[in-house]
Amino acid sequence: MKTSTLLCLCFLGFSYSLAVEDVYEYLWEKNKDIASKTMELDFLRQMENGSLHAERYVNFTIQDIGYLLKVTKMLKRMSAKVALPNDIKNFMKGRYSSYKSFADFLLKQYFFKLADNLNIPSTNAYYTWKVGNMGIHPEKHYKALLNNYLNTPEKVAKANALFRAQIQNEHDFFFSS
Numbered sequence: 001m002k003t004s005t006l007l008c009l010c011f012l013g014f015s016y017s018l019a020v021e022d023v024y025e026y027l028w029e030k031n032k033d034i035a036s037k038t039m040e041l042d043f044l045r046q047m048e049n050g051s052l053h054a055e056r057y058v059n060f061t062i063q064d065i066g067y068l069l070k071v072t073k074m075l076k077r078m079s080a081k082v083a084l085p086n087d088i089k090n091f092m093k094g095r096y097s098s099y100k101s102f103a104d105f106l107l108k109q110y111f112f113k114l115a116d117n118l119n120i121p122s123t124n125a126y127y128t129w130k131v132g133n134m135g136i137h138p139e140k141h142y143k144a145l146l147n148n149y150l151n152t153p154e155k156v157a158k159a160n161a162l163f164r165a166q167i168q169n170e171h172d173f174f175f176s177s
Contacts, residue, residue, distance in 0.1 A: 020156045023146040027163045034164065038171040050124045060177035065106060067173075072099040091145055 020026045028035070038044070043060065046052035075096035082089045150156050 023150045023156055023159065024143040026156065027160055030160050031164050031167045034167045034171050038174055041174045043174045043177045056177055063173060063177065068099065068103050068106060072103045075099050087145060091141070095141065
């Protein structure tokens with residue numbers, strides 16, 4: 001009985017580890033319900049069909065600028081503190097540089113970015129917003145680090161809880177815009 005229980009647990013552990021071979025993909029798969037709900041929000045649908053009122057877009061933009069500036073400040077502190085391992089240090093410096101560059105651009109140009117997945121024609125007032133977000137692939141920045149450091153079921157479960165909370169925050173951000 002003990003042997004069969006142990007074998008069962010080993011099999012479950014093995015199959016679980018196979019399920020998270022790619023943590024980045026796993027996190028998205030486990031949370032695509034919220035991402036799908038977000039894509040169906042009134043704000044994004046109205047942006048897509050050109051009926052979004054300018055005031056709502058301005059409100060969204062102000063929130064986005066506030067978020068961007070706070071994250072940039074946090075990344076600056078983190079990139080200065082992290083010394084090792086090198087991949088994490090380089091990741092933090094790269095994310096800070098990217099966010100800083102975007103924040104500078106955003107504040108200078110008052111031009112805003114967000115998503116690939118909206119069907120916005122070139123005649124739509126928000127077309128430049130869509131074009132500015134096409135081709136962005138966050139996977140290249142996160143996938144290798146996630147797969148390297150989230151190597152236990154406990155770490156993956158914690159990452160999933162954090163990711164789910166963050167993706168819910170994204171949903172709520174658009175819901176409130």
